[in-house]
Structures are given as C-alpha cells and as structure tokens.
Amino acid sequence: MGAHGRDVIQISLPSKMEHLSIVNRVTEELADQVGLGEDDKNSVATAVIEAATNAIQHGNRNDSTKTVRVRFVITPERLEVTVTDQGGGFDPRDVDDPLKPENMLRERGRGIFIIRAFMDGVRFSYRANRGMSVSLIKNLAPSTREQVSG
C-alpha cells in the first residue's frame, strides 16, 4: 500500500473496443489483489467494462485519436475506478429504465443501469476541459480490508 494507505494505478487507451480486454484483465487482477470474491469480481469487472464501453462509443464516438483513462484507487476501505473520456458529457438522468416492459426489447440502454446495479456507489462528473468521468465504488469487506492494508 502506497503513501497515506492508498494505491493508484492508471491506464490510458485509444478509443478502440478491442482494448476493453486490457481493461478487463487489469480490473480482474486488482479485484483479486484486494480479495474480492468471485461474484464481486465479476460485478466490478462488468461495471468497469460498461463504463469503458460508454466512454469509447458514446463519449469519444469511437474516435481512436481520443483517449479513455481508467484510474484505479485502492484504499483499505474501497476500490474506486474512475473512467474518463474526452467527450461532451451526458446527463445520467436522461437514461430510460431498461427494465420497463416497453424497453426490454431495446438493443441499447442498459449500461448505466448495470453499473448502478453492480457497484456500491456511482458518481458522474463533467468538466468542459476534461470530459466525462464516471467513478465506480466497491466497498471492501472487513476481512478484505485487512488483506489490503497488511
């Protein structure tokens, strides 16, 4: 564990869908390191992939000259993953509920819902000179906290 009980790992990738597997591997590896169980690891990895997919496809509009940053912050209490694009931002309140019967057959629109369902906390922020950031928080269980700080 780094200074002040906090480790920061950051990756930066061009906006190409084939790079999602790298994001997935790093997320799974860190989930293992902080001692998340199988279900939590799957949940976190799925949510992070959703955020990264949104960043690539919607934020950066699949423009491979634009970058997606994925920042992992590990503390004894939690794993926080922030995905940042270079796009114009969006209002998460504008996303329809994919579980409504009229939306069930839609091919799109499940990403934000999945992120919220799988994480303990989600924060959206937009800055004109930085793009959209989505922070995903998974709280670590007490026994896991001992492993991280040990």
Added chain:
Amino acid sequence: MLEVVRRDAAGVAILALSGQLVGGESGASLQREVDAILSEGKRNVLLSMTNLSWISSSGLGELVASVTAVRRAGGKLKVAEMTKRVELIIAISKLAAMLDLHPTEADAIASFHPAPEGA
C-alpha cells in the same frame, strides 16, 4: 474479441461463442451468423456459451436482436452453458426468460424436440 464456430446437430444450428461479446465489432458478428442461419431456412438456433468469458450491455443488445430476428422468422433461439459472469449480467437485466436458458447443450437440444404428450 468474439469468435463463432457453427455446427449442426439434431436439426439445430449450434453457434459456439468464445471470447467476449461486446457488440459493434467489425469481426465476427453474432447477428450476421444468425441471419445466415435464417436465410438457409433453418429455425432452431442454439447459442453455446461455455467459452464466452464475458458480455457487455452492447453484446446483450446483439443477443436481444438475434432472439427477436429468430422469433420473427417463426423459430426458437436457446442459450446453453453460460459462465457465471454471463449469467450474472443476464440475470440483472431480467433477460433470462426471454433467452430460454439451459445448463447443458444436450438439455437445450432436447428441448427443441419435446416428447409428444402421452408418450
């Protein structure tokens, strides 16, 4: 990325998916494979997911589109042998009922040909 290998057995077109289903890819496409099956006049489609490590919501969208296409053509699409991670995202999206899930390929294939009543 996604790889799709097709084989046919007992009147069912089986698509074995491996890698990741993230949708919007220029390579292998689930929807293209399903469309090809339907264009041959076949109507029973099984997606075997033993080696599909994960699926994104865009991939779910492609799955929904495939199910819709098969049903519109009067056919059936079933899914077998999902990994835990794939099972998780399908469950949270409440798509299990729509996808007709089976634990094994054999179970899924048998369900395409139910035994006649009274047999």
